Amino acid sequence: MTERVTHRSIQEASLARLQGNLQAMSLLQSQVSSGKKITKPSDDPTGTVSSLALRQQLRLNEQYTVQGDDGLSWLSMQDTALQTTTSQLRAARTLVVQALNQGVQTDGTRTAISVELDGILQTVLSLANTQYQGRSVFAGTSGPGDAVVPVSPEVTGPGTAPAVAYTPATYSWAPTGTGDTKVERQVDAQSTVRVDSNGARIFGTDVAVNGVSDADRQQSVFSLLQQIRDEIKTPKEAGPDVAVGGVDVDKGKRLGELLNRLDGAIGRVLEGLADVGARVNRIERAKEVASSAKYELSDQLSKVEDVDLPAVMIQLSLQETAYKAALTANSKVLNTSLMDFLR
Incomplete structure (x- = not known):
């Protein structure tokens, strides 16, 4: 059977081909003006799926960077507070060594040293209550308010009264709380980093708190500074007969024992400072990885979406x-x- 070719069919075929040319030109002009190969999913279904996946990875990568920046801000506050605390405790140690030279000490010099120690105590107490965006950096997920406050002298622990302890009102450290709750930030797809610190471990605690076992519990640096202050302030012939370990000792030996305790407190603060530094390094490495991944993902996305x-x-x-x-x-x-x- 012979197919008949009419003038009308030739016109329709010609118009169809011309229309196809116009559509191809329109698509190319759209790509030139937008710079994108994909302006709607039907342009490239496979490329659209790849584009959506890459964009999701970029959003996650950006979120990891934001989380890392926030974590560094938390840790920066702790780093500053702990470095200042270390400086203050070393200054206190110098004063104790000075007080040990009892031959040249008078009631006036002892009073002056005790006043200076009291100032150091208040400074360290303030540093332990350091906050970031209204939240204590040494109190886990607790709300606003001081993380550590003085309690009544009747509350005693490893040290002697008057004791200073982390207040039971502090959520994460309350004896009836939920434990050593942590503030964490996710810095990559597999891991999170703790961005707060357990203040009860770093500064010590005179009362039982969750997150610190009785075996690990140490006298707080606050009650220790109070004890040193009071010991230096009293005349050398005064003071309790039994002060350390149930053995009669003189003031020099009592101060020597308190100095050893102070050295231990400085060591714990330095350990906390080193831990903060390690976490800072971990977050910074994660940010470097995220930054490299961002460029790689952006390059892949450009290959999928952008026109040559x-x-x-x-x-x-x-x-x-x-x-x-x-x-x-x-x-x-x-x-x-x-x-x-x-x-």
């Missing part, structure tokens, strides 16, 4: 040439009036 502008411009030029050639050829074959109308 020079190549698209060449294709557009070729498409325009083909369209003009088709118009010229059709004008010679088809009815002139029709081609004039198409132009």
Whole structure:
């Protein structure tokens, strides 16, 4: 059977080809103007899936960076507080060594040293209550308020009264609380980093708290400084007969024992400072990885979404040439009036 080719069928076929050329040109012009190969999912379904996955990874990567920055802010506050605490405790140690030279001490010099020690106590107490955005950096997930406050002298622990302890009102350290709750930030897909510190371990505690076992519990640096202050302030012939370990000792030996305790407290603060530094390094490394991943993911996304502008411009030029050639050829074959109308 022979297919009949009419003038009308030739016109319809020619118009269809011309319309196809126009659509191809429109797509290329859209890519040139937007710079994107994918403007809607139907443009490239497979590329759209890859684009969505890459964008999701970029959002997660950005969130890890934000979390890391916030964690560094928490740790920076702790680093500053612990470095200042170390400086203050070393100054207190110098005063204790000075007080041990009892041969040149008078009631006036002992009073002056005790006053200076009291100032150091208040400074360290304030540093232990350091906050970031209204939350204590040494009290886990506790709300606003001081993390550590003086309690009544009747509350005693490893040290002697008057004792200073972390207040039961502090959520994370309360004896009836939920334990050593942590503030953590996720810095990559697999791991989180703790950004607060357990103040009861670093500064010590005179009462039982969750997160610190009785075996690990140490006299708080606050009650220790109070004890040293009171010991120095009393005249050398005064003071309790039994002060350390149930053995009669003189003031020099009592101060020597308190000095050893102070050295231990300084060591615990330094351990806390080293731990903070290790976590800072961990977050900074995670941020470096996130930064490298960001560039790699952005490059992959660009390959999926962005057009090769020079190549698209060449294709557009070729498409325009083909369209003009088709118009010229059709004008010679088809009815002139029709081609004039198409132009």
